[in-house]
Amino acid sequence: MTLRTLLSSLATRMALLLLLFVVLAGCGATRQAPEHTLAETSFRVPKSRAIDAQDAQRIEQESMLYVYDPLERMNRLTYNFNARFDRAVFVPVVTAYQKTFPRSVRTGVSNFIGNLNEVPHLANSALQANQNKVNTTIIRLFTNTVLGVGGLFDVATDLGFEREDEDFGQTLSVWGVPDGAYIVLPFYGPSNARDTAGTAGDMVFSYYQMEYLFDIAGVSDHALARNINTGVRALNSRSEVPFRYYTTDTPFEYDILRFAYTRARVLQALD
Incomplete structure (x- = not known):
């Protein structure tokens, strides 16, 4: 194998690796939560999915098995x-x-x-x-x-x-x-x-x-x-x-x- 052929093969492989990296990066970007990609409008209100501590306590107290403990x-x-x-x-x-x-x-x-x-x-x-x-x-x-x-x-x-x-x-x-x-x-x-x-x-x-x-x-x-x-x-x-x-x-x-x-x-x- 000549030096020219070897360099051509290495360049081809580097191009393929670069293309694969770009594809994977693109896939990672699409995994982002949709609400983070939407444009800011007056209809969007930030809201946490975590239960408030007082709500959690109220739910516990309303449980049939609740006892002050x-x-x-x-x-x-x-x-x-x-x-x-x-x-x-x-x-x-x-x-x-x-x-x-x-x-x-x-x-x-x-x-x-x-x-x-x-x-x-x-x-x-x-x-x-x-x-x-x-x-x-x-x-x-x-x-x-x-x-x-x-x-x-x-x-x-x-x-x-x-x-x-x-x-x-x-x-x-x-x-x-x-x-x-x-x-x-x-x-x-x-x-x-x-x-x-x-x-x-x-x-x-x-x-x-x-x-x-x-x-x-x-x-x-x-x-x-x-x-x-x-x-x-x-x-x-x-x-x-x-x-x-x-x-x-x-x-x-x-x-x-x-x-x-x-x-x-x-x-x-x-x-």
């Missing part, structure tokens, strides 16, 4: 912690408990704890000034303690006296205390600002109630008895709840549970 980031972290603890500790222990003891024994334990809880139910019914609930709870406490062998059998329910599950959070609600922000408590789960204060109040009441009963029973080691009482109550409560974390087949499990808890508390306040 300013601590959502922290609450979701706590929710994930509770889910892992539940799966690693609570569920295996509950499963072993259910396999070890027959249903009749577990029912007796549940009835006995329920009878102990009638005392705070009675106190909260009185604080709510609800005479009907006070009367029902007194009847239940007396009937199950005497005829139900200390509460091992729920005779009162069989007689038509249903349990009045009144807690201090409901008492605060009766007297006009608002829900406040939604809160996920470690180990306990869904709550809100008012119910968190109510849970603390119920825990203090239960503590002194059990200390009094330990004294009556002649228990010398209150610390051991207290730990056993806490463990049995937690085990019984978890065994009565069929819910399992991350088994609802929805990415909105947190939102649904938050909404369900909030609506349930509203209905309980109306009862």
